[in-house]
Amino acid sequence: MNTLALQIKNAALELGYEKCGIIKMSDIYGYKEKLEERIERTPEAKGFFQSQYRFVNAQETFPWAKSIVICIRRYGKYDIPEHLKGVIAKYYLVDSRTDENSKDFQDSLKFEKYMRELGIRAETERKFGLTALRWAAMKAGLGMVRRNNFFYTENGSWLYLEAWLIDEELELIETPNLRPCSDKCNLCIKACPSASLSQPYTMSPIACVSCITTFTGRDMPNEKYREEVGDWVYGCDVCQDVCPMNIKRWSETEEFPNLAELSQKISLEKIIKMDYDFLENVMQPKFWYIPKQDVWKWKVNTINAMVNNYKEQYKESIYEACKDSHEKVREMAEWAISKLNI
Template sequence: MDYHELKEQVIAYSKEIGIDKIGFASADVFGELKARLKRQEALGYQSGFEKGDVDERTEPGRLLPGAQSIISIAMAYPSKMHDAPKSRKGDRRGLFCRASWGEDYHTVLRDRLNKLGAYLQELFPDVELKSMVDTGELSDRAVAERAGIGFSGKNCAIITPEFGSYVYLAELVTNIPFAPDEPVQEGCGDCNICVDACPTGALVQGGQLNAQRCIAFLTQTKDFLPDEFRSKIGNRLYGCDTCQTVCPINRKKDFHHHEEFEPDPEVVKPKLTPLLSISNRQFKEKFGSISGSWRGKKPIQRNVILALAHYRDETSISELIRLMNEDPRPVIRGTAAWGLGKIGTSDCFTAIKDAMINEKDEQVIYEMEKGLQFEKI
């Protein structure tokens, strides 16, 4: 087998099936990453969403015995939405981050990997493969960096020369000994804009993220949002783009190569108040095809309440009162009570006091008390 020729054939085929960039890396242990992950664990900076232990996440041979190389792919997604609806007083809207625009990228990239794998099997019947899209053990970013897709930026994203950091990543571990590509040598230099702009200080320093403080992580949690972050979330319903939008390299980077990633404005920038009464079935029908729906409607609805409180949207008061009194979920009842206090009309405070009489959950009562604190401000 001429592996050089095979590599060229794979590259050519990848372009035919809509992969924007492809790179090849060795399947050696990611030693530097292993040390960094152990530091992250010791510092408590992990999100908890990571799959596998540190060894599994840094040793490709544990995932595919006989692994020789890794194929890394990247697909660009848009940074701008055409005909985006306006968020107006009395008709406020929330926002899903750009990585959740269009069809769930896990589905799209998995399709490309499957096609790539099938193509390899035709050319090399003895091929062994393991594919991963974001939820696998390996770090997509570490693989992409080694494969020359881009460099690791201070915002902890892979930044490609062509598309900036607006790319989805995935990889195929294989037993084919493809020659590795050279890593990209560009870097952020002295630029520190993303670190300075991070709303919660989650970027501890360039290239180091405390996931526990990252808004992208926080919007996906299901419990009460810690107080210090409630004023930071704004109208974000899922994810956060700040460290990408402020990046000078991303300026004017906007690619609409793939119809699957084109956003439906009414889905990714939805009206807030109607989301508070949406059923599970309606939520699945409207949002089920986007990646931002994977945690279900509860965290989204909690974030909706925080966004309405952020706007001090008085048109939502009656709906928030209904939730505070009737919703079976303590996190939603309590957040609604806090949100009413933040909006801060006399009707809000009266409703909180009335609801406290019958409330039994201690956490909800605590949130009601915090909501009433706004009356003293």
Template structure:
């Protein structure tokens, strides 16, 4: 009976549009606490961030005593047309982020699947923005893929996927056995290409990763690594773009709602000249890791990009930013001016 139900869950996930789906028992997540401790031992500076963002995932059994299993679904986004304007500036995972985007197919799929779980008589709970459990950890246990040296989950179609998870009140299990070769021993393309040297085989120092630095932290003058992240405005795909396991994996045959329109407004110079209301209306809804009351951070990231890839045409924009109404932006612009043309 439970095998049948697990198969029904899997079938529904694929019918709804997911690329794959697995189910693990909740007890299998117990070792996440040790995995987290190992990560902190390796990078002691990440303790505060890890305890804030990741530690709740180690408590999932305690927090949801009714939950017996976790359903993990993978949504493939490697078929989205990405406007060239975003190349190198924004990670593809953020451009195709559907978590808050009701018009996006991934968002609709997620809701269809939740309804389907209800239709099967299953109590299910998810948290679409940050998840309720360590989903990459869970996905490996469910056999959805393997972790490669850049610490990302890969399926046969590469690493371009969003993961979602549902805690369910049924004791179910459905595992796969991915037929994937591990990273070649001699390959270190991702490690060598990482601009901040954040990667050690199978581990990433999140505090040095451009994804975290650009999307999750305030950017202030002269903080560590910002001089190395080049044009990363919101995320970084370097270690995935260079990976042979991703070669030929992008198909670019689907439009993502609003992406083409956003690309027309997306230029570092224009972002620097936007007022806060425009930033909140145009930029923040897509790049929502930045809170609406902190949209000055977009300007500081644009200034950081201009500093890293300075061209004389940026000078008037940087000069204008030195009189910005926000002191954080003024400080950053002064610093960039001193680093470049002053």
């Protein structure tokens, strides 16, 4: 085993990563075939998937890169506020990618600094990455992609994946020892609220509740899957929650910085009352899949959740939203009043 590769791995483990592997840049090329296969299966999502080709051609953008260091950190250890379960997906509640208060974020910086102190050029992009993270982790033998499309280790799928492009030609491959999904198991497919997960390893982001509540869904009254979104306001956990391989994989033994305090300011009724300064300067930096100019979407998503599981207590909030400063929120509230006949 290459001494430098082993040094990198040991440093990652000391900093709290569960696993670390290294693959050659050429190992990413096979991702193109999988990407084209996904587009063939879900042609309606071709536009969405085309953006992923940047990962296939990463070496053209970074000609100096020779290898990819891929690391895995477990986040299925944090306390999740009970009242936000089924409303905001757990990953986003404890997302450390840009949270400077998080130990996970600080450890990521320390790991990157360590590699650079070894004389290695190491580059990453902490939001969406510079490579296909799940593919790289699979090629490094750190685990496997299961039928719901999520990457798993022995600790289930509640994982952060991080990768760095480096200018050293190294390789560090493990042999995964995981029991594969049963061919007879289709729990994730059956549970998917919008049938976005239509068959094993096949997901259409156009129908995905997580995508609708974040990246898309800008015309919610006319959204095809509006009812299927259910109670979700940001993200979705359903296909991971029902997976047998995730049973007892979440321990809730640690507090994520500032989450308990922030959670007290979040409920369906409180989101409707949020002023736009709070949405832009507190909510958006934490939940950054919705850009600043679209933070009105929090209120629209919330009204949709109120309609999908209506309670009399929501009536006042919906009427209050009719006076909101943003046209999209007023439009959604008026639609809800008509829909509910209240």
